Amino acid sequence: MKPLRTAIIGTGHLGRIHARLAAEAPHIDLVAIVDVVKEARERVAEETKTRAVADYRELFGEIEAAIVATPTVYHYQVVKDLLEAGIHVLVEKPITTTIDEADELCEIAKQKNLKLQVGHVERFNPGFECVADQLTDIRYLQGTRASGFTFRSTDIGVVMDLMIHDIDIVLSLIKSRVVDVRAFGVAVMGDQEDIAQATIHFANGAIAQLTASRVNYQPARSMQVFTASSFANIDFATRGATTIHPDPRLFTGEFDLASLKPDEVTHYRDHLFETLLVKEQHEPEQTNAIAEEHRDFAEAIRTGREVRVTGKAGRNALAVAEQVLHSIDKHQWDASPLGRRGAMLTPAVPLRRVG
Incomplete structure (x- = not known):
């Protein structure tokens, strides 16, 4: 299988793990490390013997795929730009911050016949x-x-x-x-x-x-x-x-x-x-779940089969997580509807000083 020309976007904890494993994988050709922080991208690029890039858009036309490990708030815009440029994407979980954003990304991937995989890595746990x-x-x-x-x-x-x-x-x-x-x-x-x-x-x-x-x-x-x-x-x-x-x-x-x-x-x-x-x-063979996630992503792109954790699966997990958060926000900690509620135990009615 021809190695997949890939960039890692984001050099936080997970980004560094993705970069190290991608650099070692025979099915991935690690083209670049991307991060807005100069010291961070250069450090990881040096560790993985590839080049450092400040803006992922510089790589359009050069890469086939990208692994996005930025903070969640940036997932939507980064993944959207990549998909619209014809690039397959593996994005860390959660897929986006809202259901509407996730639905839009899934639709773009479908229209462009691109793989959109979400990093729910426990699916690859032995x-x-x-x-x-x-x-x-x-x-x-x-x-x-x-x-x-x-x-x-x-x-x-x-x-x-x-x-x-x-x-x-x-x-x-x-x-x-x-x-x-x-x-x-x-x-x-x-x-x-x-x-x-x-x-x-x-x-x-x-x-x-x-x-x-x-x-x-x-x-x-x-x-x-x-x-x-x-x-x-x-x-x-x-x-x-x-x-x-x-x-x-x-x-x-x-x-x-x-x-x-x-x-x-x-x-x-x-x-x-x-x-x-x-x-x-x-006691199964002790494989590395993230490395297996990379392999699944590359093989799906090369063979045309579906990835194990699709954008839709990531979207559905996000939808249920949002329901959980909504229920947490509404949970009452006291017997009265005017009592405290939510994770912060916030009073339902703002407290006012007397006198």
Whole structure:
């Protein structure tokens, strides 16, 4: 496969990771590093042995693709300019700041027959990939994503920063319409929510409960999935998974707990996860998720197939994230409608001094 002539736009934390991996990838020809900050672009360009460029528009006609890792507020304009210039785009999540912006970018990509991929990188996590095909007919899902405060991505809250990863995973698994979202959040470090919890109801009856925190003293990235016939625990941090497949007799009613003899009780108690709830540990090959994301992007462009995480998928994750944020803003913390609400616990009625 001919290497894809690509530029990295943005040299923040993720931009530097993208640049390093792109420089090592056989399917990518890293043409340039782009950033408005001279020292930043030159430093990363030197590290990756390519050239530094101040304005991505200088590269029109020279590159086939771009990886956009700028702050979210700049995604829309940068991606729009690239698409209109005929350049395929992989843009970090969230795709844009508004649904209207995301819809417009998806339409431009469609009209110009270009690939628009969104950086929901957990779709490429080996722990998720090794069990995703088994997770059908989902009834209940619980996800937890927590980290310490990194002092990065402070332009967005924890919903757009972390929870949106799990929202994308949930939507990719539960292919049903969202009918209700209930959420609350708390701001700790600044003007954005740093802790959030959301319950999402789907038209098919499935329920997802997601918790995210970026002020946690103990990191966690896991998801528990209950289907109609099995259970899976996905550990995104260790990039592994555990599944449990119940004995069919438990579903048909053939297993009579009350009629068990003492020796049978002892046997099943000591061997529960070998007999009745059969556990399997999955330890997939430990690939780099961002590198696999790059490979998927390049292969989709060269072969014409669809990317794994499309612009539409990114747009849908953004839409649900916005519903979560709306619910957080409306959440009342007191018994009175005149009490406090939202992540900042803001009084519904401005406080006035007396006297």
